[in-house]
Amino acid sequence: MAWNGRLSRISIESVLHFMNPNQRINVSVDSPTVRYIGTGVPLRYANVEVMHSSLNVNGTSYKMGIVRIYTDYEGPVYFRNERNAGGAPHDVGQHANPNCYRNGIRNQHSEAPSIYLGAEIHEAELKLKEIVDYLNEFKKYPVLRSSDQKAVAAKEEEAAKLRKKIIKYNEKKANSELKYEEFIMLTQTGENGEQVRTEYVKYDKPLKDAWRYFLDHYVLGFKLRGPVIERLSVSHPQPQLIFQESRLSSRNLVLNSTGTQTLDNAMNLLKEECIPLNSVEICGPDDLNHHLLATARTLIIADSRSASFPRTFRNDVVCFKQIRRPSRVMSRSIDFWRLHGLPQRKQYIFETIIRSDAKLLLGTFREYHRRRYKVNFHRNNFPIQFQYQLRSDVRLMRIQVTVDRVVTENPDVYNYVIEMTAIPE
Incomplete structure (x- = not known):
């Protein structure tokens, strides 16, 4: 999109407000005027993924790495392959960490023989x-x-x-003996896998400072407000290495690695007003009592093969994906509610592609539902719904169970979704 200066400031702001964020980044790079006007128009991203050496913004990848360019020579195979892969994701040479073994391995491919x-x-x-x-x-x-x-x-x-x-x-x-120079290479790859832009910057500062410059000018937008991210996915255990002191605005978080330190880093990456989160998805129950997880309205536990769950959750909605022994989690929660009651509405969702897991969980409520629900399960008459009263030492409550079968991306695979809602009387 060309900007010939004929549009007014208000018109440019209106266009930027509805423009695809990746297209807006490209226009801002080519036009300082648009970049300046864009600082007052907040960016809105549907999905941002923070990986070890790259960012994925709405399907477009921005990768930064160190590459070695040889003067009048193609260079050794190792450094050609490194450049084709996006460059080294860590600092090298004078900016390298002394304890970085990967930098030592890299230097072995160009050092002189002893x-x-x-x-x-x-x-x-x-x-x-x-x-x-x-x-x-x-x-x-x-x-x-x-x-x-x-x-x-x-x-x-x-x-x-x-x-x-x-x-x-x-x-x-x-x-x-070949002469070379190190550069910072920024590679932008589109949703179709093709490279949209490749830029080289002289390697005179550490990668973290280069990331700060790139983010401030092209990704984060106006520093006082920053972008609004619908879904933030973090694979990097230390995202501060990329974002430094910048804080992001997102109410939906996905963590691909867990642990107390990782949760602390993810929590420090978000603005204070974003917590409690609307939803947070994790891979395993390493620290479910962490403030970032416990205060989220919806907690999603994906691909969990551990049974070390608490007897109840502080979250309003808890979704389990591919959990082992789902009936045990349900029975533990029901026993807890019998003793302590249920102060608020709770919703448990169990997702599984294994038919026996769904049948086993449905058997947890066999004393409350009639045989016809089991018959419906075998005949694939979904959805199956029933409701019963749970007597508690504190108060009566109603529990509503819905079992449904939905088609996944593979038409030959079905996903059994067991939705359990506890409603206080």
Whole structure:
């Protein structure tokens, strides 16, 4: 989209408000005027994913890495592959962490051979010359005895190994003498997997400072307000390495790694007004009592194979995906409510593609429902609904159970959704 200066400021603000955020980033990069006007128009993202060395914004990936560019040379294969993969995701050279083993492995592909290896290669060259002289003499005076033929074959095999070793040494020595320069490469990849933009910046600052510059100018928008993110997914255990002191605004969070430290980092990444969250999704029940999880209205536990759940949850809605022994979680919660009552409405949702799990969970309520519900389950007459009263030492309450079967992305696979709602009297 070209900006020829004929649009008024109000018109540009209106267009930016409804523009696709990735298109808006591209326009802002090409036009300082649009970038300046855009600072007053907050960005709105449907989905942002924070990964180890890249950001995915509404399906478009922004990856930053360090690449080595050789002067007048294509460079060793390792550094060509590294550049094709988006560059090294960690600082190198003078900006590298002294304890970063990956930087050491990277340097091994361009460092000069040691003097000890040079002495070893010199001995190999002398040995190779001796073998070549022997083979040349044998060609002049061939002997047909089998013992001599075997000796010649052994000498030829040894000569091939020595040549390979010498060639490898010469290549390593030549690579160490090539001139190069390190750059920060920013790669933008579209939803279809094609590269939209590739930029090179001189590597004169650490990656964290480069990320700060890029985010402030193209992603975060107006610093005082920042973007509004509908769904924020965090795979990086330390997202502050990318965002630094910046805070994001999102009420729906997805965490692909758990643990107290990871939860603390994710909580510090969000603005204070975003907590409590509307929903948070985690991979396992490592620290379900953490404030970030306990105060969320909806807690989604995905791919959990652990049974170490609390007897009840503080969340209004709890969704379990592929949980092991779902009936145990349900029975533990019902026992807790019998003793302490239920102060508010609770909704448990169990999602499973395994028919036996759904049948087992339905059997948890066998003393409350009639046989016809079991018959309906075997006949695939969904949805199955029933309601019963739970007697508690505190108060009576009604529990409503709905079992439904829905089609997943694979038409041959069904997902059994058991929705359990407890309503206080």
